Amino acid sequence: MSANHQLIAAGMDLGYGDRQVVADFNLTIPPGKLTVIVGANACGKSTVLRGMARLLAPTRGAVYLDGKPIHTMPTREVATVLGVLPQSPIAPDAIVVADLVGRGRYPHQGWFRRWTPEDDAAVAEALRATDTLELADRPVDELSGGQRQRVWIAMALAQQTDLLLLDEPTTFLDINHQVEVLDLLTDLVRNNGRTIVVVLHDLNLACRYADHIVAMKAGRLVAEGRPSDVMTEAIVADVFGMASRVVIDPISDTPMIVPIGRHHIGAGALA
């Protein structure tokens, strides 16, 4: 499962109705890497993800999956290569974890090809990878936020796609669960050679976990590259309109952004 599919946005404009949200967006997703998209609220990062996942058609430009325009490909064919976990998926009432994760097998089934032992194996593997095997017969309604998020990721994993796009998979999670989820995604990239794109809110976690970081502002790409090359005080000031000090994360040696507000500025900071 390391065919390393190629996903490219070329001159993509995206919008809802008359409102343009993303303009002239160019991005090549590096294969076999964890790419993180960051930016202020409403900068269009989720919209970019939806565009690249063919959930939203570009008004101009195109997205290419392995050289083919993704919005004209049969959606089922895309679904065997590219998996997406949207921001707020809905769990049907009373559904059991194993059943929900099994829905990820949808693109591998058809009118005449129903559930097979292969599907059982894929679901089991997804549950194991997300450490949710012991939840498998519990109703999804009864899970905690962190457990539920892991179950949704398991559903996306059961789809067994080379490319995986996740929209803020750590929102609403406690810090320990955020780290757990990002560790899991890193495992998938390093051990299985998957290509993963994530939208994240937390800059420091983004800098720590990203192989490739993409900073956006007002619907445009501002900078991309390795976090240590990209995340400078100037870029943070540009993207978030906020003064900061960039230090080295003592754990991961990646950039760590320490915000500077109007209050609580110690004497040491002036030095």
Next chain:
Amino acid sequence: MTLALDHTAIVRSIRGRLALRRRSITLGLALALALTFALALYLGDYPVAPGDVLRSLFSPLTGEVNKGVDFIVLNVRVPRAVLAVLTGISFALSGIIFQTLLRNPLASPDIIGISHGASASAVFCIIVFGMSGLWVSFGAFAGAILTALAIYGLAWRNGVTAYRVVLIGIGMAAIMSAVMSYLFTRARLFEVQQALAWLIGSLNAANAADIYPLALALLVLIPLTIALVRTLDAMQLGDDTATALGARVEFSRLGLILAAVGYAAFATAAVGPVSFVAFVAGPIARRLLNGAGNGFLQAALVGALVMLGSDMVAQHALPSIQLPVGVVTGVFGALFLLWLLTASNRAGRVN
């Protein structure tokens, strides 16, 4: 490797358990329906012994004829029971499709205005055109389709959201009720009586001619539903997730809405807007399954059972009076609605 096999075995056993539950409930409902059906053929003012019922049923094959009994069984009780089952199935499937698509247990056709559209159209046909019989049914059918189109059109804004359909549907129901009220103020007493009888919904005049259009419609609609129901399993997770999984969301939604409107329109045309069957069947089936399936087959069985059972109560509860079935389903459904509103304390269940 053995570990991975163990994990697969866990998944398989959970799925097996869900399937077993699903099958037991389906079997239980089917048996209950068969029993109720048998009872419906047996009960009645004119006593027919069970053996005679059976003989009568097989008389077209065996050639044994007993004119009086055969008329009661084959021309009165069988058509009535068959029509109850078919309309029950239709209302139930219409309800559960709307409720699932719109993710709202209140979104059944008898609440979001489709039944009201059929009713207003039927009342219009009775009072303004002085129609009766099959023509009223045809009017009801056209009313249901037109109302559904109007709701869909008004709710459309770069696609259709569940929320808008429910709100506009409830508005449409109010408009249609107003139209009916206006028509009633302009009508003569006899016409009002005729219209009201139609509005409550009844199987009292059921005959074979009512069955054929509905049966033919089901021959088309049920395969269509089966073909699209798999997509609905994906669509339950939200439009984006469904598209991500490779489902053709807009196409399937349109097909399912057409099927749901078709069920409601043909069933309403056959027996009138029998209230609450569409509304209760899906939630009852899903509560029985408790997560063990999407509940379509089971909801169809529940709908048939509710319709047939209610009709038996309507026929035999009061001596010498045959109530319209809609009175019984109305009482039953109202109680169920109250229970649903009070029992579903989990936030967002009914909103």
